[in-house]
Amino acid sequence: MSVDAPEPPVIAFERVSKSFTRPDGGAFEAVRDLSFTIARGELVAILGKTGCGKSTTFNLISGLLRPSSGRVAVEGHDPFVEFDWFRGKIGIVFQNDRLMPWRGALDNVALGLELNKVGREERLAVARAWLGKLGLAGHEHDFPHALSGGMRQRVSIARAFAGKPDLLLCDEPFSALDEHTGNALRDEFRELLRETGATAIFITHSIEEALRLGGRLIVFERPARIAYEARSLAGLSDGEREAVRAGIRQVLAADAAA
Amino acid sequence: MTATTANRGLRLFGRDIRLEGVFALVGLAVVWQVVSFFTPDYLFPSVPQIATRFVEIFSSWKTSHDAVATGLRILAGLTGAFVFGSILAMLMARSDAFERYCFPLLNFNQGIPALSWVVISIIWFRGIEFRIFFIMVMTTLPAFAFQVLDSYRSMSKDLFEMTLAFRPSRWDLFRTLIWPTVLPGILTAWKVNLGNASRVVVVAELVGATGGVGYELLQQQQIFDMAGAIAWTIVLVAFVLVVQGIIGAIEAHALRYRPAAERTL
Numbered sequence: 037m038s039v040d041a042p043e044p045p046v047i048a049f050e051r052v053s054k055s056f057t058r059p060d061g062g063a064f065e066a067v068r069d070l071s072f073t074i075a076r077g078e079l080v081a082i083l084g085k086t087g088c089g090k091s092t093t094f095n096l097i098s099g100l101l102r103p104s105s106g107r108v109a110v111e112g113h114d115p116f117v118e119f120d121w122f123r124g125k126i127g128i129v130f131q132n133d134r135l136m137p138w139r140g141a142l143d144n145v146a147l148g149l150e151l152n153k154v155g156r157e158e159r160l161a162v163a164r165a166w167l168g169k170l171g172l173a174g175h176e177h178d179f180p181h182a183l184s185g186g187m188r189q190r191v192s193i194a195r196a197f198a199g200k201p202d203l204l205l206c207d208e209p210f211s212a213l214d215e216h217t218g219n220a221l222r223d224e225f226r227e228l229l230r231e232t233g234a235t236a237i238f239i240t241h242s243i244e245e246a247l248r249l250g251g252r253l254i255v256f257e258r259p260a261r262i263a264y265e266a267r268s269l270a271g272l273s274d275g276e277r278e279a280v281r282a283g284i285r286q287v288l289a290a291d292a293a294a
Numbered sequence: 295m296t297a298t299t300a301n302r303g304l305r306l307f308g309r310d311i312r313l314e315g316v317f318a319l320v321g322l323a324v325v326w327q328v329v330s331f332f333t334p335d336y337l338f339p340s341v342p343q344i345a346t347r348f349v350e351i352f353s354s355w356k357t358s359h360d361a362v363a364t365g366l367r368i369l370a371g372l373t374g375a376f377v378f379g380s381i382l383a384m385l386m387a388r389s390d391a392f393e394r395y396c397f398p399l400l401n402f403n404q405g406i407p408a409l410s411w412v413v414i415s416i417i418w419f420r421g422i423e424f425r426i427f428f429i430m431v432m433t434t435l436p437a438f439a440f441q442v443l444d445s446y447r448s449m450s451k452d453l454f455e456m457t458l459a460f461r462p463s464r465w466d467l468f469r470t471l472i473w474p475t476v477l478p479g480i481l482t483a484w485k486v487n488l489g490n491a492s493r494v495v496v497v498a499e500l501v502g503a504t505g506g507v508g509y510e511l512l513q514q515q516q517i518f519d520m521a522g523a524i525a526w527t528i529v530l531v532a533f534v535l536v537v538q539g540i541i542g543a544i545e546a547h548a549l550r551y552r553p554a555a556e557r558t559l
Contacts, residue, residue, distance in 0.1 A: 124461070136471070147457075147470065
């Protein structure tokens with residue numbers, strides 16, 4: 037009888053710290069001794085106040101920053117040192133849409149595929165399909181300035197999903213949108229995650245957004261450390277949700293007071 | 295009524311040419327013609343005399359060659375300055391140490407008059423074409439370097455990080471992000487430098503060449519032929535306008551993604 041070894045985590049932080057040098061020469065500690073793991077297929081919302089190191093953590097995972105100490109591993113590889121290994125494996129949705137203004141919607145969606153050397157016909161077909169899926173059929177050749185904020189963010193979501201990434205990183209992607217559009221996009225996003233089975237990290241400063249996503253929840257305190265964690269928000273009763281909400285508020289209030 | 299007037303125009307190289315500009319030039323020609331009735335030909339030759347001399351320039355192989363030569367010298371000099379200036383800009387963008395040495399030298403160069411480069415090149419070099427190329431490059435290189443560097447530095451950090459997250463190769467990063475970012479600055483540099491180059495090339499040819507618009511202007515001055523001088527000047531202006539039109543057409547196509555505001559300041 038054989039026993040299957042547990043699958044290694046997709047993301048592993050081992051006592052990671054990250055400091056920056058201030059203009060006056062002093063040090064600013066954004067992340068301190070942070071450790072956590074994320075398993076394949078998990079949806080994890082990281083919540084915290086502005087300036088608590090959420091985006092620094094995001095950049096450490098995406099390989100845009102190198103940790104000052106500790107170890108970051110994504111799929112067992114160092115995202116900063118083995119930068120090119122991750123080509124086509126990570127999709128990112130940013131707070132603002134970050135569309136290239138000189139590219140039409142179709143070409144923006146196809147960008148990741150183009151950089152991953154997917155042939156022109158194939159990448160345009162995939163991009164067109166994703167635009168259609170997100171309700172943007174007929175806008176393929178519109179430049180970003182001709183699209184509304186919600187449409188632009190849909191294009192950026194399509195761009196992130198088009199490359200079929202194993203890991204999706206989302207940095208407050210709906211915070212700049214009105215409530216109705218944000219809720220609609222959030223629901224679409226969750227549905228797309230369910231369809232693709234990708235592992236996702238969703239950074240947010242909104243308690244309601246984190247609860248609505250329904251996955252695991254991690255709350256950061258300054259500098260980025262885990263102060264509260266709820267393993268699964270899916271299927272919680274109203275009372276349980278209220279308890280989680282109260283727990284988060286307590287941590288955030290304590291962080292603000294500190 | 296106002297809207298109708300504003301929309302009235304011609305299209306040239308894909309750009310709208312306002313009729314007001316055409317009317318202004320025609321008005322200048324009319325005033326010149328009227329003045330020519332009351333002044334000697336060596337001061338204000340008539341418009342038909344100037345037009346005749348202009349046509350004569352392109353009727354003779356030798357003078358046509360001079361006109362074309364000047365145009366090619368301008369384009370060659372600007373291309374050289376653009377290539378060298380872009381290389382310097384990229385090196386400065388990549389290395390702070392290089393910038394600390396290069397930037398002051400380019401600033402120093404900007405203070406050197408074109409005429410000094412003419413004298414220096416005549417003393418240093420034997421070949422006429424290389425002399426003019428050298429003068430053109432030295433006088434227009436700083437503007438290209440500064441403009442390209444400035445465009446590169448103005449690149450959006452957000453877009454840079456977004457593109458980098460896809461792990462592009464260096465060439466792909468250049469092709470998909472850097473080139474579209476610096477292109478508006480490059481086109482502006484070409485437009486600005488074109489006017490400078492047309493002035494510098496005339497000085498260079500006037501002093502150090504045996505052909506070209508500058509050389510021909512010197513000939514007209516020696517025989518007091520104002521119609522010829524004006525005709526040669528118009529040749530140079532026409533060349534600059536045509537190249538500006540081409541740059542404008544490229545700009546209109548390449549930067550068509552930019553939104554146009556309906557209300558202006």
